Amino acid sequence: MKHVLQKILGVIVLLLAWIVYALTNAGPSGPASVMSDVNSGLQSAIVDDDYRTTYEVFVYSFADSDSDGIGDLKGLTDRLDYISDLGFNQIWLMPVCPSPTYHKYDVTDYMNIDPQYGTMEDYDRLISECHQRGIRVIIDLVLNHTSSQHPWFTEAVNYIRTLPVGSQIDAAECPYAEYYNFTGNGGSGFASVQGTGWYYEARFWDGMPDLNLDNQAVRDEIDQIIGFWSEHGTDGFRLDAVTSYYTGNPDKNIGFLKWVNDTANKYNPDSYIVCEGWENQDSYARYYASGVDSMFDFAFADASGMIAKTLLGNCSARDYGNALEREWQLFQSYQQTAVNAPFYTNHDMGRGAGYYAGDDGRKTKTALAMNLFTTGNAFIYYGEELGMKGSGKDENKRAPMYWSTDAAYAGMTSGPPYMDAFEMKFPSYEEQKDDPYSIYNYVKQAMKIRNAFPVIARGRTWVHQDLTTDQVCILLKEDDEHAPCAIVMNLSDAEQTVNMSNTEFHQLKAVLTVNDTAVSYGNNTLVLPPYGIAVLTE
Ligand code: CA
Numbered sequence: 001m002k003h004v005l006q007k008i009l010g011v012i013v014l015l016l017a018w019i020v021y022a023l024t025n026a027g028p029s030g031p032a033s034v035m036s037d038v039n040s041g042l043q044s045a046i047v048d049d050d051y052r053t054t055y056e057v058f059v060y061s062f063a064d065s066d067s068d069g070i071g072d073l074k075g076l077t078d079r080l081d082y083i084s085d086l087g088f089n090q091i092w093l094m095p096v097c098p099s100p101t102y103h104k105y106d107v108t109d110y111m112n113i114d115p116q117y118g119t120m121e122d123y124d125r126l127i128s129e130c131h132q133r134g135i136r137v138i139i140d141l142v143l144n145h146t147s148s149q150h151p152w153f154t155e156a157v158n159y160i161r162t163l164p165v166g167s168q169i170d171a172a173e174c175p176y177a178e179y180y181n182f183t184g185n186g187g188s189g190f191a192s193v194q195g196t197g198w199y200y201e202a203r204f205w206d207g208m209p210d211l212n213l214d215n216q217a218v219r220d221e222i223d224q225i226i227g228f229w230s231e232h233g234t235d236g237f238r239l240d241a242v243t244s245y246y247t248g249n250p251d252k253n254i255g256f257l258k259w260v261n262d263t264a265n266k267y268n269p270d271s272y273i274v275c276e277g278w279e280n281q282d283s284y285a286r287y288y289a290s291g292v293d294s295m296f297d298f299a300f301a302d303a304s305g306m307i308a309k310t311l312l313g314n315c316s317a318r319d320y321g322n323a324l325e326r327e328w329q330l331f332q333s334y335q336q337t338a339v340n341a342p343f344y345t346n347h348d349m350g351r352g353a354g355y356y357a358g359d360d361g362r363k364t365k366t367a368l369a370m371n372l373f374t375t376g377n378a379f380i381y382y383g384e385e386l387g388m389k390g391s392g393k394d395e396n397k398r399a400p401m402y403w404s405t406d407a408a409y410a411g412m413t414s415g416p417p418y419m420d421a422f423e424m425k426f427p428s429y430e431e432q433k434d435d436p437y438s439i440y441n442y443v444k445q446a447m448k449i450r451n452a453f454p455v456i457a458r459g460r461t462w463v464h465q466d467l468t469t470d471q472v473c474i475l476l477k478e479d480d481e482h483a484p485c486a487i488v489m490n491l492s493d494a495e496q497t498v499n500m501s502n503t504e505f506h507q508l509k510a511v512l513t514v515n516d517t518a519v520s521y522g523n524n525t526l527v528l529p530p531y532g533i534a535v536l537t538e
Contacts, residue, residue: 042452069414087447106147136235236272257290288334294341317473321463340376350391387426395419490528505536
């Protein structure tokens with residue numbers, strides 16, 4: 001009996017020893033790593049600097065508080081926890097000033113809130129509620145042109161109509177006549193003042209007369225406008241159409257931007273400025289010489305940008321990585337403190353869900369992670385985190401935030417006038433929020449990873465050239481203040497194996513998968529399912 005017990009004990013000891021051996025040799029995270037398990041321990045390490053993550057909001061279509069079908073500042077304020085829970089720490093508001101159009105890019109009063117959106121009191125409350133949540137607010141500032149219904153323009157036109165044929169503008173009689181570029185010669189980019197021989201510069205549309213930005217009185221107005229919003233707690237500005245300030249003259253555009261940036265910094269030394277210069281990358285990179293914080297990185301956005309090109313198979317994972325490595329140097333060559341502003345879509349582009357025919361969500365998701373894992377202040381357009389659809393005319397790109405399939409759901413807006421009726425491709429927020437594999441929860445995990453590893457937003461990007469292939473991109477991120485990391489991205493729809501032995505990165509810290517597939521890691525060998533992403537540290 002004693003011998004039998006000893007034998008049983010011996011077997012138990014051996015068994016325990018084997019279990020301990022098996023556990024300790026299975027690799028840092030076990031043989032297979034499910035997203036929720038690996039990422040559960042990640043802690044947000046948000047740093048209060050310009051490398052933020054920004055949510056672009058079209059107030060009109062976001063959330064309605066008074067059931068008139070038009071989104072408003074109160075509605076947005078009610079939904080701040082949604083934005084905060086996703087992990088954003090900045091909001092960009094498309095224009096909020098009074099305007100005759102739904103999009104409000106033609107302003108009639110630069111120091112007020114459009115009545116459709118609310119009041120200055122609503123704005124002050126929004127700012128206060130954002131700041132309590134650690135969210136900064138930047139607003140769209142449209143300086144290239146005003147509305148043709150702006151009092152400056154209507155007074156100027158009224159004056160010009162009184163001028164006898166052949167006489168010149170006298171600013172002493174009407175200073176506003178020199179706020180714009182009136183001329184006796186029309187041509188491309190100019191519109192006629194009806195009933196006179198005069199024309200005015202209007203590069204976008206005759207309802208948007210271009211301002212004369214050389215006029216000191218106009219600059220004094222802009223100075224006051226920037227001061228006004230800064231004193232209301234605004235954290236910075238998104239500058240519209242900066243390459244059109246002086247059409248065809250980048251040097252003058254850069255000079256004017258420097259003045260705008262200095263003016264913003266005069267009122268708020270931490271003011272954050274990001275600019276829209278919709279040109280090729282070498283052209284907008286030059287604008288960093290103005291000293292502005294960020295330029296939108298158009299080269300990676302839209303259906304023809306680097307992200308979509310990679311996922312469509314029109315360029316390789318290696319090309320994608322090399323483009324990221326190159327741009328860091330390009331921007332630095334103009335300004336040492338340049339903060340890239342990567343984005344994937346915005347209000348002027350078809351939404352990402354329309355880029356990939358037949359996509360079941362895998363490419364739509366991966367594209368969003370690629371954007372969020374890019375160094376800089378990454379921007380996401382509202383609704384992309386749900387895979388909202390919208391293409392064709394501009395109104396379709398600015399559809400009601402898809403909170404629910406129920407039009408009577410609290411906060412639902414009715415959308416821009418003349419928007420086409422169309423079905424969304426992916427479910428609403430209400431349907432996605434509890435699905436661990438929804439686009440919404442994928443973006444939430446990607447944001448969690450971005451916020452847990454400050455080096456992802458801040459580090460210089462290098463491509464691990466030896467391990468990077470046409471299918472797998474391995475980005476190394478490093479800066480002076482944070483631990484470096486490697487982001488291993490399988491950008492193909494086949495499983496990929498990567499041996500990390502000859503790198504310094506051996507600790508699997510985070511994974512991102514497009515569905516219920518797992519990442520496997522052991523003996524420094526990473527097996528990534530299709531579109532799987534892993535973050536490793538030293
Ligand atoms: Ca409303």
